[in-house]
Amino acid sequence: MKARYIIVFLTILITISSCYESKDNAQYVDPFIGTGAHGHTYPGAQVPFGMVQLSPDTRNDESWDGCGGYHYSDSSIIGFSHTHLSGTGVSDYGDVLLMPITGKVNLNSGTSKNPDTGYRSRFSHDSERAEPGYYSVYLDDYKVKVELTSGNRLGYHKYTFDEAGQVKLLLDLIHRDPVIESEIRIVDNIRIEGKRRSKYWAGDQQLFFAMEISKPFDSVKIFENKKEIVAKKQAEGTQLQTIAFINVLEGEPIEIKVALSNVSIEGARKNLETEAKGIDFEKARIFAKERWSKSLGKIEVEGGSIEEKRNFYTALYHTLLTPNVSQDVDGLYRGMDGKVHKAEGFTNYTVFSLWDTFRALHPLLTIIEPERSGDFAQCLVQKSKEFGEYPMWELASNDTRCMIGYHAVSLIADAYAKGITNFNLEDAYIEMERTAMLDKRGLKAYRTLGYVPSNKSSQAVSKTLEYAYNDWCIAQVAKALNKKDRYNYYMNRASNYRNIYDLGVGFMRGKTDNHTWVKDFDPTAVGYNYTEGNSYQYSLFVPHDIPGVTELLEGKKELENWLDNLFTTEMKHELGDDTDVSGLIGQYAHGNEPSHHMAYLYNYSGAAWKTQQMVRKIMSTQYHDTPDGLCGNEDCGQMSAWYVLSAMGFYSDCPGKAVYSIGSPIFSNVKIHLDNGKTFTLAANNNSEANKYIQSAMLNGKPLNKSSLLHADIINGSSLVLEMGSAPNKEWAVNIDLKKEYNAAPIAYLTESSDVFIERFLVDIKSDNPDVKIYYTLDGSEPNKEGNQFLKPFEIDKSVDLSFRTYKEACEPGIVVKRNLTKQKALAYTLSAVKSGLRYSYFEGIYRSVYDYELDIPAKTGIVAIPTLDICDRMEWIGIDFKGLIDIPKSGEYTFYMSSNDGCKLSIDGEELFESDGRKSVSFGQQASLQLEKGLHQIRMGFYQCSDNIDLVVEWEGPGVERQKIPKRVFKHIDY
Structure with missing residues (x-):
C-alpha cells in the first residue's frame, strides 16, 4: 500500500514538473535582477507575501548598497538569514543567521576584503542558482552546497557536504542590527529555539524562532560575546551565538527547518509543528514552486523579446514579495502598541512602504490580488487603532516615520473605489480623520495657511502637495459614506496645492508663513523644500486634479510644453552616487517615485502619442535583465509595478480613481486571469519596438477614442484591441474633458503669521484672488454670507477666536480658517x-x-x-x-x-x-x-x-x- 502511495505521489510530481516546464512563467524570472547597482533586492527564497525571506547575506555593514543584505559585486557570503527587505533605501532585517562550516571556527564574521578573518566563505556566481522559491550556492571555503527554499512562516535549508567528518552549524544572533536582547534554548539534540529583539530602522523588532535539524547533533556550544558558556542549554544576552556539531558522511545532506514568529517562542514552535509537519526540503520546494506558478500565471504575455519577458516576470515576481504575512497560524500577531492581538477576519501584514507603493504596487494588486488588498486595508486600520494614526512606513510593527504624507488613505480609498469591500470602511474613515487632524509634521500650519510654510518645516512643498492628494482620498471615502460636509472640507484641503504655485515661474515653490516666496528659486535644485527631488519632479504631483493644475498652467498646450521641458532640461547640479534622484531623462527621475506618473500626463494634454513614446523610452532605457538592471531602489515592488502595468499598456496615475491611463504595451497579447473567473485581454496588433504608437483602439468591439480604461472594464473581463504603427496618430484621444470635480473658493489668510500680540492686533485678511468675498466671526462660530463681511483691516485689543472663509461665484465656499488671537502678558514670578x-x-x-x-x-x-x-x-x-x-x-x-x-x-x-x-x-x-x-x-x-x-x-x-x-x-x- 505504501509503495502505491509513493508511485502516485511521484506521478503527481512528474505531472507538476512537466506542467512547469511547458507553461510556468517562473522560467523568465531572474531574482538576481536588482541585486547590483542600487536596486537593493535579494536573490533568496520566498513564497508570495511570505513571512520568511531566506537569502544569503554578503554585507552586514551600514553601506547604502547593503540594504538588502546581498550585493552582486561581492564575492563572499557571511551566511543565510531569514528576513530581508526588497529594495529599500535603509537597512534592516537579516535576522537569525545560519552558516554551515567545516574546519576551525572563527566566531567573527570577517570582512569582504579579507574573508579569512571570519567565518564567511568565498563563492562564485557560477555556482549560484536562483528561481522563485529556491536558491542554491556552493561555499568554496567549506566545500558545501547550500540550498534554500521557503514556506509561509518557515525557511528550509539543505546543506550537502563534499567530505565526511565533523561539520558545524553556526547560529548567529549578533548578525546585522544592534541587539536589545536575545535568547537561545537547546531543547534537545535536534531542536533549538530562541528570540532576537533588535533596533535599527525598526526601533523595536521582536522575532522568535524554532529550529529543527534532520540529524541529531553530537554536541552543542553556546557563546556570549565570543566566550563559551559552559554546561548550559539556555542563555540570554545581547551577543549570543551557538554551534551544533554533527558528523556527516561524504555527500550526506543535512536539512534544517526554521519557523518564525513575532509573538513568542511558543508561536514559532506552533508554526513549525503546523506548517512543516510531514514536509521535507524537496516537498517544500515543490510547494513553493507551485505557489509561484499560480501567482505568476495570473498574467500571461505573448510577443516581446526574451529580455522583455525576463524583465516583466521578474518585475511581477518583485511585486509579489511585500507586504509580508505577520501573524502566526493561530492568528496572533504583535501590534504597533507592542501588545499581542488576534486577527479576526483578516490577515495581518507588515512592510508597508506606502510613500512608494501607493502609486503602482497597490493599484496593481487590486487587480491581481483583490482579497489580499482588502486585508491590507483592514490591516492598516488596525495599525492606526493601535498606534494612534496611520503609519507612514510600517516595519515589524514599528513606524519608521520615513518619508512624508499619510498614504495609507490612498491604499484604502483606491481599494474601495475598485469594489474591494472586505474591510471596515467606517473605521477606516475614522482613522483617516484622526490622522489628518494631527498637529504634527506641518499639518497644523497646513490647515491654517493652506500650505506647509518653508520656514517652519522641511520638505514643505512636497508635504503640501502630498497632503492635498491624501485629503482628496479622504474626501472620496467621506463621499462614499454620505458625509457631505466632510467631503466639502477635505475637497477644500485638496485644493491647497494652488497656494504654492508661483504663476511667475510656472512651478510649485516654497513659501514662508508670511506668504512670501522663498528666494533664489531654481527648479532643478534638489533642496530642503522637496522630498528626494526638485521642483521639476514635484510640481505636477496633483494627480487628483489634473484639470486644476492644467488651469494653473493656462491650458493643455502649456501642459504639453511643460512636460516637454521636463524630459529635455538637463540636470545642472552634481548628484552623489547614493542619491535617490536617478534614472534621469532630462529632469524626469525614474529612479525615484515622484516622477512615476508624469509620462502619462501627456494624455491629459491631448498628446497621447507622447505618452506612448515616452513610456516606451523609459521601459527600454531604465529596465534591463541584468543584476544592475534597475535604475534605482526597487522600493518594495514600486519600481517593478510601474513596469508591469506599463508593459501591459496602462497605468494608475491617480490611485483612488477606478481608472487607468493608456500607454503603449510592449507585448502583442496580454491576458489577466482574474479571481472572479473572468479574463481581461489586450491585443496590440502589428506591435514592435518601432510600432509603438496607437493608431486606433476598440473596447469590446466598439471604438475607443480616449486614452483611459476603467477598472470595471478590466474586472469584467473586457477585450481591448490596439492597432499599432510606427508613426504617431496625433488625432487619437485628443478630445480630453478636463472637468474639475470640485471648485472651491481660494483660501484667505491673515497677513500676520503669529497669533500673539502685546497691546493691539491689526486684523488684515487677504486673498490672492480679487474676486472672492471674505466673511468672518470673532467668537469662533462658523462664518457665512449672512454674517460680517471683511472689507478693510481693523484693530482688536483683546483676545478673540477669529474664524473666516471665502466665497466666490460658481465656487463652493472656501475652507474655514480658525486663528486664536491672544493678547499676551509677561509672566509674574517671585x-x-x-x-x-x-x-x-x-x-x-x-x-x-x-x-x-x-x-x-x-x-x-x-x-x-x-x-x-x-x-x-x-x-x-x-x-x-x-x-x-x-x-x-x-x-x-x-x-x-x-x-x-x-x-x-x-x-x-x-x-x-x-x-x-x-x-x-x-x-x-x-x-x-x-x-x-x-x-x-x-x-x-x-x-x-x-x-x-x-x-x-x-x-x-x-x-x-x-x-x-x-x-x-x-x-x-x-x-x-
Missing part, C-alpha cells in the same frame, strides 16, 4: 524663585520625531545654562526636552531661529513656532517671529537625533538685538 538656566530631560531610545520621546522616562534630568548637546551620553538615538523661561529684555517683535540634525521644535508661551518632525540636515534653518512683552515667558525646545552629524543651533534677533546665539543670561527656570 524673584527668589527664578534661577538661571533651563531644565532638561535627556532620553535614549529609538526616536523618529520630536514627539516620540514625550511619554518615555528620561535617562537623566538636570539644569543647563543654554540648550546644548554636551549633556548627551551618546550621539545617536536620543531626545532632549529643554524647558523653562526666557527673559525678554524689551517689548517688540522677536525672531527665533533653529537649525538641527536631526529634528527640533520650539514653543513660546505654549505657541509652537515651528517643528521639524523628521530627519534633515542642519543646513535647513527654521525661523518664526512673534510679539513678546518685556519680562519672563515660557519657552520649550525639543530635539531628537537618529544618527549622523549631530548638531543644534538656537538663535534670535529682536529690538536692539542682532541675530546671535541666545545668551545664557536670558534663560531661567523656577526653583520648585
Whole structure:
C-alpha cells in the first residue's frame, strides 16, 4: 500500500514538473535582477507575501548598497538569514543567521576584503542558482552546497557536504542590527529555539524562532560575546551565538527547518509543528514552486523579446514579495502598541512602504490580488487603532516615520473605489480623520495657511502637495459614506496645492508663513523644500486634479510644453552616487517615485502619442535583465509595478480613481486571469519596438477614442484591441474633458503669521484672488454670507477666536480658517524663585520625531545654562526636552531661529513656532517671529537625533538685538 502511495505521489510530481516546464512563467524570472547597482533586492527564497525571506547575506555593514543584505559585486557570503527587505533605501532585517562550516571556527564574521578573518566563505556566481522559491550556492571555503527554499512562516535549508567528518552549524544572533536582547534554548539534540529583539530602522523588532535539524547533533556550544558558556542549554544576552556539531558522511545532506514568529517562542514552535509537519526540503520546494506558478500565471504575455519577458516576470515576481504575512497560524500577531492581538477576519501584514507603493504596487494588486488588498486595508486600520494614526512606513510593527504624507488613505480609498469591500470602511474613515487632524509634521500650519510654510518645516512643498492628494482620498471615502460636509472640507484641503504655485515661474515653490516666496528659486535644485527631488519632479504631483493644475498652467498646450521641458532640461547640479534622484531623462527621475506618473500626463494634454513614446523610452532605457538592471531602489515592488502595468499598456496615475491611463504595451497579447473567473485581454496588433504608437483602439468591439480604461472594464473581463504603427496618430484621444470635480473658493489668510500680540492686533485678511468675498466671526462660530463681511483691516485689543472663509461665484465656499488671537502678558514670578538656566530631560531610545520621546522616562534630568548637546551620553538615538523661561529684555517683535540634525521644535508661551518632525540636515534653518512683552515667558525646545552629524543651533534677533546665539543670561527656570 505504501509503495502505491509513493508511485502516485511521484506521478503527481512528474505531472507538476512537466506542467512547469511547458507553461510556468517562473522560467523568465531572474531574482538576481536588482541585486547590483542600487536596486537593493535579494536573490533568496520566498513564497508570495511570505513571512520568511531566506537569502544569503554578503554585507552586514551600514553601506547604502547593503540594504538588502546581498550585493552582486561581492564575492563572499557571511551566511543565510531569514528576513530581508526588497529594495529599500535603509537597512534592516537579516535576522537569525545560519552558516554551515567545516574546519576551525572563527566566531567573527570577517570582512569582504579579507574573508579569512571570519567565518564567511568565498563563492562564485557560477555556482549560484536562483528561481522563485529556491536558491542554491556552493561555499568554496567549506566545500558545501547550500540550498534554500521557503514556506509561509518557515525557511528550509539543505546543506550537502563534499567530505565526511565533523561539520558545524553556526547560529548567529549578533548578525546585522544592534541587539536589545536575545535568547537561545537547546531543547534537545535536534531542536533549538530562541528570540532576537533588535533596533535599527525598526526601533523595536521582536522575532522568535524554532529550529529543527534532520540529524541529531553530537554536541552543542553556546557563546556570549565570543566566550563559551559552559554546561548550559539556555542563555540570554545581547551577543549570543551557538554551534551544533554533527558528523556527516561524504555527500550526506543535512536539512534544517526554521519557523518564525513575532509573538513568542511558543508561536514559532506552533508554526513549525503546523506548517512543516510531514514536509521535507524537496516537498517544500515543490510547494513553493507551485505557489509561484499560480501567482505568476495570473498574467500571461505573448510577443516581446526574451529580455522583455525576463524583465516583466521578474518585475511581477518583485511585486509579489511585500507586504509580508505577520501573524502566526493561530492568528496572533504583535501590534504597533507592542501588545499581542488576534486577527479576526483578516490577515495581518507588515512592510508597508506606502510613500512608494501607493502609486503602482497597490493599484496593481487590486487587480491581481483583490482579497489580499482588502486585508491590507483592514490591516492598516488596525495599525492606526493601535498606534494612534496611520503609519507612514510600517516595519515589524514599528513606524519608521520615513518619508512624508499619510498614504495609507490612498491604499484604502483606491481599494474601495475598485469594489474591494472586505474591510471596515467606517473605521477606516475614522482613522483617516484622526490622522489628518494631527498637529504634527506641518499639518497644523497646513490647515491654517493652506500650505506647509518653508520656514517652519522641511520638505514643505512636497508635504503640501502630498497632503492635498491624501485629503482628496479622504474626501472620496467621506463621499462614499454620505458625509457631505466632510467631503466639502477635505475637497477644500485638496485644493491647497494652488497656494504654492508661483504663476511667475510656472512651478510649485516654497513659501514662508508670511506668504512670501522663498528666494533664489531654481527648479532643478534638489533642496530642503522637496522630498528626494526638485521642483521639476514635484510640481505636477496633483494627480487628483489634473484639470486644476492644467488651469494653473493656462491650458493643455502649456501642459504639453511643460512636460516637454521636463524630459529635455538637463540636470545642472552634481548628484552623489547614493542619491535617490536617478534614472534621469532630462529632469524626469525614474529612479525615484515622484516622477512615476508624469509620462502619462501627456494624455491629459491631448498628446497621447507622447505618452506612448515616452513610456516606451523609459521601459527600454531604465529596465534591463541584468543584476544592475534597475535604475534605482526597487522600493518594495514600486519600481517593478510601474513596469508591469506599463508593459501591459496602462497605468494608475491617480490611485483612488477606478481608472487607468493608456500607454503603449510592449507585448502583442496580454491576458489577466482574474479571481472572479473572468479574463481581461489586450491585443496590440502589428506591435514592435518601432510600432509603438496607437493608431486606433476598440473596447469590446466598439471604438475607443480616449486614452483611459476603467477598472470595471478590466474586472469584467473586457477585450481591448490596439492597432499599432510606427508613426504617431496625433488625432487619437485628443478630445480630453478636463472637468474639475470640485471648485472651491481660494483660501484667505491673515497677513500676520503669529497669533500673539502685546497691546493691539491689526486684523488684515487677504486673498490672492480679487474676486472672492471674505466673511468672518470673532467668537469662533462658523462664518457665512449672512454674517460680517471683511472689507478693510481693523484693530482688536483683546483676545478673540477669529474664524473666516471665502466665497466666490460658481465656487463652493472656501475652507474655514480658525486663528486664536491672544493678547499676551509677561509672566509674574517671585524673584527668589527664578534661577538661571533651563531644565532638561535627556532620553535614549529609538526616536523618529520630536514627539516620540514625550511619554518615555528620561535617562537623566538636570539644569543647563543654554540648550546644548554636551549633556548627551551618546550621539545617536536620543531626545532632549529643554524647558523653562526666557527673559525678554524689551517689548517688540522677536525672531527665533533653529537649525538641527536631526529634528527640533520650539514653543513660546505654549505657541509652537515651528517643528521639524523628521530627519534633515542642519543646513535647513527654521525661523518664526512673534510679539513678546518685556519680562519672563515660557519657552520649550525639543530635539531628537537618529544618527549622523549631530548638531543644534538656537538663535534670535529682536529690538536692539542682532541675530546671535541666545545668551545664557536670558534663560531661567523656577526653583520648585
